[in-house]
Amino acid sequence: MFPREGGRVKPAVFSYLDPRTLEEALGALADHGDDASVLAGGQSLVPLLNMRLARPEVVVDVNRVPGLDALRVDAGAVRVGALVRAAAVERDPAVAGALPVLAEAVRHIAHPQIRSRTTIGGNIAHADPSSELPAVLAAVDGAVVLRSAEEERTVGWEEFFVSVFTTAREPEELVTEVVFPVRPELEFRWVEFARHHGDFPVAGVCLGLSLADGAVRQARLAATGVGDRPLRLREVEAALTGSVLGPETAREAGELAGRAVDPPSDVHGSGDFRRAILATLVRRTIESWPGQAQRGRKGAAA
Template identity: 40%
Template sequence: MIPPTFDYTRPTTVDAAVRALADAGEDAKVLAGGQSLLPLLRLRLAFPELVVDVGRIPELRGVREDGDALAIGALTTHHDIVHDPLVGRHAGLLAAATATVADPAVRHRGTLGGSLAHADPAGDLPAVALALDAELVVAGPGGRRTIPAREFFVDYLQSTLAPDELLVEVRIPKTDGWGFHYEKFHAVAQSWAIVGVAALVRRDDGHITEARIGLTNMGSTPLRAAAAEQALSGADGPQAVARAAEAAAEGTRPSQDLSASPEYREHLARVLTRRAVLTAAGMG
């Protein structure tokens, strides 16, 4: 389909982008990699009066170390994240999960910030951001503020970003020494995950001392499997992990659609959590 008409601007600084968003109010949309916005425009599910293309703002790209965290520019592409040595060394879960996103063409254009700002619970990276305890830095007319990932996603395709704010950076605490794995189930290659599980595990003397579990497509937002995380504390083998994984769907509200029933998604959450944790813990 042909998108509706709209005005277009391409600022070259964050300040100029924020001014354009502030002037347009709720009638503007941000264009980053375009892998989420363009389909919405073509299907006429979005009707912006102004599209603000931030693709030429250099400060929004790249990965750098900042103490105990990595600071990743919002425009850093999936491809660059997969191949960045700092991400591979200090945030392996992010690299591993990003490598499963769609196909190479999408990964060369899609961006980390665009994926998170889109706030699709079926997207792979929002759940990963939750498991990593990421923080999102946004710029607005009043300056910059930092939002924990656990507070960023508020409903289906909705985040705490104000209409005049721009996501500029994602801060990922380093997880050196943690085991990790991203496990997802999808009906066909390159499709959205029916359910996905992002697992981070820390072990000591053969026991799991801490686990973080992010769930993809188990509600209107990405979720943490808090009950399973608690049950995994002290788990010392595959049977203990399997018992703890039975709690993975507690507190979730998976949707009913053509791909799966809520009950099937709950079953997948339990199975995939067991697999992801066993692999992350080196017990698989």
């Protein structure tokens, strides 16, 4: 089925470029456009090359480009350079202190060996609709910084993720930074269901709540695995706002989340299965939230 040589799957022939400056990398992308693929961690691109599902004429390896591996945490955001490895985010105490849900979600990505190579920029740019990090980016209203030889622009998550493996990045652009805003007024949780540890989730949710006397002042809910891109479930957010957390609120929110999505069916499960998993994840996450009342009811936040 796939071309093999010596018993191993081999990629089609391509030219390899190894730029040592950002300007060289951007120049290569400007020269080759759609014929070029960017190599960072290689955890997605290399298998695609080997199976010949990707056939670029040129591979631009950005691993030796300085300045793309900066991880900065300030009062406003966690700013992750494109080459920062997932393992670095997972272990960084400043990230854990500023936005713990980001480190929590990263711990669900595959296995430690994979996380040691996977880059945050590559994960976001790949735009897998079942990936964890795009959903976290959606929940915190994050953005992606794109650079070309001509300009730099910052694109919000909703504009950046277009469809399955498709983003707003132009062929001559490079993802240079991913910005996860810090939302101190919200407490976030990441929860997912995968068939096996390290698999992509069948469904996952990033839920953020701000409570006062058990009542929800603000809610953020993003989901992965149930659409062609990360989804913000704004109907559920609106329904939760003003509610007092409890079993009934959790049940209603889960049911609403299930009705709000139209997941595809694939080898991992039917659309109805993914919808049911999502509803259960939302319900159980709310049920386990600290500081809630014994019985859910509607009411204005105190």
